Amino acid sequence: MSTATATATATATATAAVTATAAVTATFLSEVTAVVRTAGLILLDRFTPHARGVSLEEVVAEIHANDDAVLDVLREPLLQARPGSQWAEDELAGGALPAGEWWVVDPAEGNINHVHGMSDWAVTATLVRDNHPVLTVVHLPLTGDTYTAVAGGGAHLNGHPLKVSAKADLGAALIGTGQAKPGEDEATFRRIGDSVTAMLVNGLVVRVSVPATMQLIHVAAGRMDAFWQFSDVRSGLVAGALLVAEAGGTVTDLAGEAWSTASRDFLAAAPGLHQATLDILQPIA
Template identity: 45%
Template sequence: MDKLLDQVKAVVVQAGAALHDEYTDTARPADKADMGRAGKRLDDLVTGILEPALAKIRPQARWIGDDQEMTELPPGEWWAVDPIEGGVNFVHGMDQWAVTVTLLRDNDPVLAVVHQPVGDRTWTAVRGGGSFLNGRPLTVSAKTDVGAAIVTTTQPRTLNRRFGDAVADLLDEVLLLRSTVPSTFPQLDVAEGHVDAYWQYECDLVGVAAGVLLVTEAGGVVTGLDGEPWRPGHPDILAGAPGVHEELLALLKNKDVR
């Protein structure tokens, strides 16, 4: 697995370099159409590097399509790839964007690489081998008091009222609640212990797969809001330090009205 990780990391860093060549912190899109055009061009650029390279590295692994991002996968190996995670940040000249690649085997993430070209930061994890940032091992927060917890989230696609109600209720319980885009970076913050938990409604597989592995390998707990271990097809996610996960799960389940 170490050899595979090195191969995937090299390809992801190469793709990130090509993306970085297109980046400027002065970018300011004029409208949604402008954002869409830029996003498609950048997706095509990075996918053109990653797809053939990953197919050569792991011919048996299939590529997750857009119609599979919120469903359970068939058995076997699959690549969950986001060519530009945080594209909305990229096109607005902000630096929180990355290239993410995760290998899933029978619906379990087993290898993940996240590369943020700005700052040259690379997060890696393999199942059973720990989580790392530029080779430094990561450990989740040791907090046990939800009242001292920093919790992050990402706004959902459609469930705005439900999301707003949950935010309002959690603000009474936790120290600080932040909403951010994209979903990978707050999960990285959980893995590094900068924040204590991350939760999201309507999560898509490509957006959370890398973070799931990085958090769990850093000692965290990742479930759906039903309390079951997170797997592709779960409509929501809660990733957190062990000392606060159970209580936060109870709070969110108590507030969650389906």
């Protein structure tokens, strides 16, 4: 075999391997998407345009009922779709996971909005490998929109590529933050307040809302320019972190280091705004 023939054969073999890997990934992503969309139908069926529950106990009961109804549809199919993967049980937990692949799932991301008859809610499923998200699906049942991302494969909305904002002037930026979960400590609440004030002074408009994922999909799509949060709650960040990164954004902690589930806080921004945003938030963090 000539050198040219050997080179051509090796190239063809490598190309075939990449193509086969891409096909497997596409099939896996399709499987996960189908599972998440099926779960979304259940959550959609439970939705009402009015608030459900008056007392705290009643509201909490409605939230738990949503979770219980949807988790049954998500857990086993996702675990079967990825043999050897594990399930992160507590959706409000933060911090690093043990080594390996873990499903970080929120059966009703924005559950508090759902039970109050509001539209900002979704179903999310993210595969995290060694504390970094590698595949995610975010489905919005009310609109039928599905956001997907695979590490190294880009971010998409209904199959169309996403790209973050091209802005470089913080004074022209729409930026956002929010509360990660009920019962945060007072110091965190004060940091949130101080950071919102600082961004109101330096940005154009600041959006404060929940859940994080519903703001991060806007950052990934270039509709918003940055999002920060003083929290390590995994389920609210992993999906959006991968979507923004794969759409060309910069995702770090508030020390400017690369973000992972082990990070204590979070910033996702258009590249042209990341450093300016970080400069304002670092002293507060």
